[in-house]
Amino acid sequence: MPKETFYNLSDVKKERILDAAIDEFAKNDYHQANVTGVIEKSGIASGSFYQYFDGKKDLYKYLIGIILKRKLKYLDKEVMNSPEQLNFFDLLRQLYKGGIQFAEENPRLVAIGNNFINSKSKVCIDIREKQKPTSNQYFEKLIKDAIKKGDVKKDIDPTFTAKFLTSVNYALSDFIYAEKGLKENTMVIIDDLINVIENGIKK
Amino acid sequence: MPKETFYNLSDVKKERILDAAIDEFAKNDYHQANVTGVIEKSGIASGSFYQYFDGKKDLYKYLIGIILKRKLKYLDKEVMNSPEQLNFFDLLRQLYKGGIQFAEENPRLVAIGNNFINSKSKVCIDIREKQKPTSNQYFEKLIKDAIKKGDVKKDIDPTFTAKFLTSVNYALSDFIYAEKGLKENTMVIIDDLINVIENGIKK
DNA sequence: TAGTCACATGAAGCTGAATTCACATTCATG
């Protein structure tokens, strides 16, 4: 976590530093991202950086936390208005579309997040292990519930299906990122996609 | 590419070095993998390493090349006996199952490969750019052909679907890798999966 | 005015990992 001094900075300066950090980590994986890069982009002195953070790892952890929080908040506000009354597939649709929209609005955050999830770097594995509920486990729970509720047929493998849904979700964000933005047909693609899945696994 | 000296080595020694390298790069991403690790595992002197290879990057490129070659050869031999007469979905089934089997038989190679594909490291991007036909493009061509042949309906997005199929493919290998081996039901899962996809996009 | 506090600075130091290099050893050949 950042030090007190960081929080005491003016919002403008905090923002400047954060923006530089996001830029650096969005363009590079953990190892390739340099503290020097953040320092140069934000125009602070290298010494100052260590007044604000315990070091590179500290900054990275902080970023990952922010990204997670923002995404959850976003999904919560934008799409998860009424998770209880939705059936599994509509919920999935909401989640995917929300995820896409988030990726569209925050491409750099998503770049960092996707990299974080896939990375084999010790630092990333370390952080991931401390974060109890992964996207994977979240989906798995959702699927098990859906089976109980009768939305989804019994004979699918929840673990694999969760993995499948998660990876398709990442593929979607990647797609948006690579294509540099939403196209008119993106949401149609998602609807098609969910229909495919729905046909395959609904009861 | 390795230097002449490497090729002159006895097969046993070449194998020992290659094995050490595969181990090192399977357990770590490009940046985290150390030449020192390869040196220690293979029991050669650090100086010798530079007699055989131009450096870390050179070794890595060589490994990636080997992995690609082995996988292609494997798919070619094991599953692609008659690509012409298969319809798109049977071909897909073959490819997936072949991929899974390859992952089962060569978990370390697949670990390196998957990491290579996802990595943002300059070295990886560099190598990827020089390799013309990606798995993605291969699928895209397959899909376009399938649309022409009438196996797949016209109104899907080939680019996205290729991305989708590729990412599901990776998810599958990852799954095998994480679960540490094939289960009795793995092939059933794949069949189900293809059925789902087939229902969704066939004409 | 002096003292203290909070933040700012960048040169200097540290570290770990890649790479080099000067010397040692092996081995095929005459």
Next chain:
DNA sequence: CATGAATGTGAATTCAGCTTCATGTGACTA
């Protein structure tokens, strides 16, 4: 054996990037 070309070796060097530290600045207080 003798020779030297090929190969082996690991201590020393280089280097990039993270981090520390000694010192500076300005604002607020007594």
